[in-house]
Amino acid sequence: MTTLQETNATPTPATGDGSPEWRSVRLEVLDQVEDLPSFNSVVLEFMEVTRQEFFSAKDFEAVICKDQGLVARLLKVANCGLYGRSRTIGSIPEAIVLIGLDNLKRIVYAVSSQGLMTRQMTHYGYHEDQGFWMHAMAVGQAAKILADACPDSGVHGEEIFISGLLHDIGKLVLDGFLGQRPHKQVSCEMERSAVGLDHCELAGHILKQWNIPASITAPIAFHHDFAAGGEYLKSAAVLSLARGVCSEWGVGYQSPLDLSWEVPHDKFAAEMVQIGLTADRWPGVVWNIQQSLAGLEDLFANT
Ligand SMILES: [Fe+2]
Ligand SMILES: [Fe+2]
Structure with missing residues (x-):
């Protein structure tokens, strides 16, 4: 096709x-x-961190935790059943261990771009x-x-x-x-x-x-x-x-x-x-x- x-x-x-x-x-x-609205400043900072060659889970956590609203939305998605976890994920470090950094990064970008990019x-x-x-x-x-x-x-x-x-x-x-x-x-x-x-x-x-x-x-x-x-x-x-x-x-x-x-x-x-x-x-x-x-x-x- x-x-x-x-x-x-x-x-x-x-x-x-x-x-x-x-x-x-x-x-x-x-x-x-x-x-046009921008991404919020925490996500722009997050983009900057992920571009670095040595980017750790701790760096991820330090930036994301500056925006507790974003943390709450991340945890909601991490717990939605998509990732097959049997117990509740209560924090970003736990989420990194249980669903992986790559999945969590993907959720950050999906969640943070939703408002800007969801439109008819x-x-x-x-x-x-x-x-x-x-x-x-x-x-x-x-x-x-x-x-x-x-x-x-x-x-x-x-x-x-x-x-x-x-x-x-x-x-x-x-x-x-x-x-x-x-x-x-x-x-x-x-x-x-x-x-x-x-x-x-x-x-x-x-x-x-x-x-x-x-x-x-x-x-x-x-x-x-x-x-x-x-x-x-x-x-x-x-x-x-x-x-x-x-x-x-x-x-x-x-x-x-x-x-x-x-x-x-x-x-x-x-x-x-x-x-x-x-x-x-x-x-x-x-x-x-x-x-x-x-x-x-x-x-x-x-x-
Ligand atoms: Fe395109
Ligand atoms: Fe294009």
């Missing part, structure tokens, strides 16, 4: 001609960026109000698995997870500028024609405002054109591949989640060469991504 929600192929003429009307729409869009958009074709959120989490998880599978690429797994989580964030603002008529397949060219910039560029403006570092924002700028990624070519290739695989399964665009479709590697040959992923390893890596995404709907149902 091929879903085309993120295609670059729609041949729409670019009208970014610098005319006064066009420039004023672009300015209006950039103005809206300031109104008119355009782009996401499924109801949770589709965009699910797509973001899935691309983040897939990107981390790809980076971890290709250590020689030098792409940092935690950083590329965050890039994946935030890769389409520009759409949250652009959706309000693309007209009232619902449109399921919005290409970057269509965005540029309508408002003078696409969601890749707009993400850069949003994330700069949140002080997110370039190593996370740069691959986002090229996730629909990784070959132009320059010094971030490899991380852009990982992100492009992750969103391509998730789009093959329609993650975020339909419900229930169906990961049974075969994902042909030849569609992604250019990205795979860049990150050193050979065809013989493809089935194993895809299987790991499937395992990781399989619990997403349950996680969301309990968040």
